[in-house]
Amino acid sequence: MIPLPIFLAVWAFLLLIWLAFAAISALQMLRFGVSGHMVYVSTGLFMIVSFLVLSATALFFLTVDWSLGLELSLPAFNATIPL
Amino acid sequence: MFDLAHLPNGAPNEKAVVLLRRHWFTMLSLALSFAFVLLLPPAIYIGLLLIVPDFFSDSVRVTLLVLGGSIFFLFAWLFLYQSYIDYYLDVWIVTNRRILSMEQHGLFSRTVSELRLHRVQDVTAEVHGFWRTMFDFGDLYIQTAGEKERFIFEEIPHPNAVAKTILDLAEEQRKAHLEEAVEEFGMPDGKKQAASST
Numbered sequence: 001m002i003p004l005p006i007f008l009a010v011w012a013f014l015l016l017i018w019l020a021f022a023a024i025s026a027l028q029m030l031r032f033g034v035s036g037h038m039v040y041v042s043t044g045l046f047m048i049v050s051f052l053v054l055s056a057t058a059l060f061f062l063t064v065d066w067s068l069g070l071e072l073s074l075p076a077f078n079a080t081i082p083l
Numbered sequence: 084m085f086d087l088a089h090l091p092n093g094a095p096n097e098k099a100v101v102l103l104r105r106h107w108f109t110m111l112s113l114a115l116s117f118a119f120v121l122l123l124p125p126a127i128y129i130g131l132l133l134i135v136p137d138f139f140s141d142s143v144r145v146t147l148l149v150l151g152g153s154i155f156f157l158f159a160w161l162f163l164y165q166s167y168i169d170y171y172l173d174v175w176i177v178t179n180r181r182i183l184s185m186e187q188h189g190l191f192s193r194t195v196s197e198l199r200l201h202r203v204q205d206v207t208a209e210v211h212g213f214w215r216t217m218f219d220f221g222d223l224y225i226q227t228a229g230e231k232e233r234f235i236f237e238e239i240p241h242p243n244a245v246a247k248t249i250l251d252l253a254e255e256q257r258k259a260h261l262e263e264a265v266e267e268f269g270m271p272d273g274k275k276q277a278a279s280s281t
Contacts, residue, residue, distance in 0.1 A: 004143065004146055004147075007146075007147060007150055008150070011150045011153075011154055014154050014158075015154065015157070018154070018157050018158060018161060021161060021165075021190075022161055022164075024190060025161065025164055025165050025168055025190065028168060028172070028187075028190060029168050029171070029172070032172050032185075032187070032193065033171060033172060034102065034174055038171065039171075042164070042167055042171070046160070046161075046164045049160060050157060050160060050161075053153060053156055053157060053160075054153075054157075056153075057149060057153040060149050064142070064146050065142065068142065068143050068146075069143065070143055070147065071143075
């Protein structure tokens, strides 16, 4: 059985990578963009949608029983080998 | 961030005349692809709900689906944002004195080139293809006398009108430079001799 926290740890690691690239992307846009409303609108929209997805995921995590795990069992088979 | 009123290395009386980016149509296919990718997690959810309703009775499977779906969506959303940044940060600015070309290549590479208008030798606008003709966008090639021999404005709207604008501005700059040179150095020798003989 693979405990669910293992998958959560993998998810958290990927999220850290995502956060790093998201921060760099936003900084690049704010640093090099020509001053105008689209810089703020696009960056704001990106942050708001990301925040909503992360919040919904976090709310879901509160309802999860983390003591469970993924059962890996090989299917039982009765094979007769033809002679 | 910079604004058009305060360009990098700007001269005191320099004003931005044209600000150009790629035509919005060039982003359309990318936007449609991303729309499809972003809709995949909810589509898979609805598909499983209809085809295998018992799937969601197992809380472990649901948790794994949420973990995978959320991180997939976040990365797809990030890539869409980065594609928009790549489009938005590619800018060509024509002022009354020079042409600025700022091109973003990926996230960590940026090229900024500058060309004085009086060095512009030739401007060619090209519009090829059905969609480009319908929406009037194409490429602009600027032949220069500078270190970088050719500037290319890629997939800009109304390239013929922009070409005319650049040529008119370049002509004005060449006249202004000629007047300054005559004021500072006087007329060329040949014309002085011709003037003195008459």
